[in-house]
Amino acid sequence: MPSVSPPSDLEARKIFRVQALVVSALTLGFYFVLGQAAAQSALYGGAIVLFNTWLTHRRLRVAQELAKIAPGREVTSLYVAAVQRFVFTLIFFALGMGWLKLAPVPMLISFAFTQFSYFIGGFIISKK
Secondary structure (H helix, E strand, O other): OOOOOOOOHHHHHHHHHHHHHHHHHHHHHHHHHHOHHHHHHHHHHHHHHHHHHHHHHHHHHHHHHHHHHOOOHHHHHHHHHHHHHHHHHHHHHHHHHHHOOOOHHHHHHHHHHHHHHHHHHHHHHHHO
């Protein structure tokens, strides 16, 4: 079975750019259709995913280094990263909807589309 390596720094930047374009497009779309409040909410939802993408790539680099010096420990590091992303996502949504009083629907739509664009960006990179 072929091994799958995590994206390089260049590939991660390309995926991040694809996601940033999706966030920008969704923010502009919500701005023109529903106004500034919806656009702010969409931008916030997309920013959550951008933060998660950055955090994931950082954790993957740490896991790669850990695999070199302490084989087997990288799996624990990746599990911790998954829990960390989940917790941060919940906290950011709670802050956005609760404390900042942002509209939930544009935030969730932007979050979902931006998250999906991670896979599209990876697919585009893998085809090159």
